[in-house]
Amino acid sequence: MPSNIPCVCSIIGTGSYMPERVLTNDELSKIVDTNDEWITSRTGIKERRIAAENEATSDMGSEAARRAMESAGVKPEEIDLIIVATVTPDMFFPSTACFVQKKIGAWNAACFDISAACSGFLYGLQTARHYLNSGNRKTALVIGAEKLSTLVNWKDRNTCVLFGDGAGAAIMRTFQDAGENVPGRILANVMGTDARLTDLLKVPGGASAMPVTAENADQRLNTIHMEGRETFKHAVTRMLQASEEALQKAGLTAADVDMVIPHQANHRIITAIADRLGVPPEKTFINVDKYGNTSAATIPVALDEANRSGAIKRGDIVLLVAFGGGFTWASTLLKW
Numbered sequence: 001m002p003s004n005i006p007c008v009c010s011i012i013g014t015g016s017y018m019p020e021r022v023l024t025n026d027e028l029s030k031i032v033d034t035n036d037e038w039i040t041s042r043t044g045i046k047e048r049r050i051a052a053e054n055e056a057t058s059d060m061g062s063e064a065a066r067r068a069m070e071s072a073g074v075k076p077e078e079i080d081l082i083i084v085a086t087v088t089p090d091m092f093f094p095s096t097a098c099f100v101q102k103k104i105g106a107w108n109a110a111c112f113d114i115s116a117a118c119s120g121f122l123y124g125l126q127t128a129r130h131y132l133n134s135g136n137r138k139t140a141l142v143i144g145a146e147k148l149s150t151l152v153n154w155k156d157r158n159t160c161v162l163f164g165d166g167a168g169a170a171i172m173r174t175f176q177d178a179g180e181n182v183p184g185r186i187l188a189n190v191m192g193t194d195a196r197l198t199d200l201l202k203v204p205g206g207a208s209a210m211p212v213t214a215e216n217a218d219q220r221l222n223t224i225h226m227e228g229r230e231t232f233k234h235a236v237t238r239m240l241q242a243s244e245e246a247l248q249k250a251g252l253t254a255a256d257v258d259m260v261i262p263h264q265a266n267h268r269i270i271t272a273i274a275d276r277l278g279v280p281p282e283k284t285f286i287n288v289d290k291y292g293n294t295s296a297a298t299i300p301v302a303l304d305e306a307n308r309s310g311a312i313k314r315g316d317i318v319l320l321v322a323f324g325g326g327f328t329w330a331s332t333l334l335k336w
């Protein structure tokens with residue numbers, strides 16, 4: 001598609017998949033020194049999903065992709081780009097996107113993964129948008145999928161109560177000169193990174209900087225380490241900033257937003273952002289109570305649930321906003 005012809009990039013279908021196994025706060029209180037009251041009041045999380053041992057990130061991502069293809073009315077052979085955002089790949093390589101291709105039979109797709117922690121899905125959407133708008137690709141499948149249960153230190157109550165497994169997916173396409181009539185239209189994107197803060201949220205061991213040894217595995221250095229309070233503050237500041245920038249780029253204000261679908265890490269972070277933006281609770285989508293923080297999967301899962309439940313409707317202005325390790329942040333403004 002030549003760049004001088006106006007084109008509109010759009011999400012034409014969504015899907016999600018959550019593993020069957022539910023892990024409640026009460027069950028967790030039998031593993032570490034915690035309780036339902038503490039977890040609920042500090043985070044809003046009541047339960048999370050845990051993938052089966054033989055269920056890899058690509059299995060969850062592929063099921064979410066099948067559901068997204070069905071909702072978009074797209075066949076696997078029409079997909080020519082697969083991007084998987086994940087910090088819990090099936091293997092270091094091949095990429096998880098390659099395994100998704102194999103599982104869904106999307107043989108015409110080029111495949112790669114994106115690592116931007118909890119902002120990964122929105123980084124993926126923005127990457128795909130550029131491929132589509134340049135005319136390089138026609139139909140993209142973007143997935144956020146995580147098996148965080150494999151990265152959690154189940155002896156650390158500071159972190160193990162926060163995370164869960166799951167996957168969400170979106171199908172994207174461009175429409176030439178189709179203007180206002182295209183649903184799921186992307187109006188604006190924002191991305192940012194502050195790598196001075198890499199130490200606040202990380203998995204220090206298990207890769208090239210610190211290959212696994214019996215000793216560091218014993219110290220659980222290949223699991224999630226987080227400075228909770230500092231992370232909380234940056235999450236609020238950056239998600240607010242990313243939201244305001246996206247609205248400004250699109251020439252809109254918070255009053256125009258019909259639904260905010262934020263990264264689901266903590267109920268208190270979500271309400272702090274909504275309050276400061278001036279968006280009322282009924283216009284803020286929350287499912288962190290059911291799933292905890294599934295990193296790159298939270299936004300596509302929430303977008304799919306909002307779409308299928310009718311919480312967002314055709315023509316609504318929808319604001320997606322994320323924050324994660326790096327630190328990274330991103331926002332995407334949609335006209336649904």
Ligand SMILES: CC(C)(COP(=O)(O)OP(=O)(O)OC[C@H]1O[C@@H](n2cnc3c(N)ncnc32)[C@H](O)[C@@H]1OP(=O)(O)O)[C@@H](O)C(=O)NCCC(=O)NCCS
Binds near residue numbers: 034
């Ligand atoms: C992790 C988080 C919930 C902790 O809440 P908090 O109000 O900041 O709590 P604190 O860290 O101050 O800890 C308070 C106390 O609770 C204790 N505590 C921590 N986890 C606990 C748990 N699961 N159960 C019971 N007590 C716990 C701490 O040990 C501490 O005890 P102390 O005061 O005796 O030392 C919160 O900081 C947070 O959500 N941070 C952001 C996390 C996030 O979103 N990460 C991902 C971003 S993508």
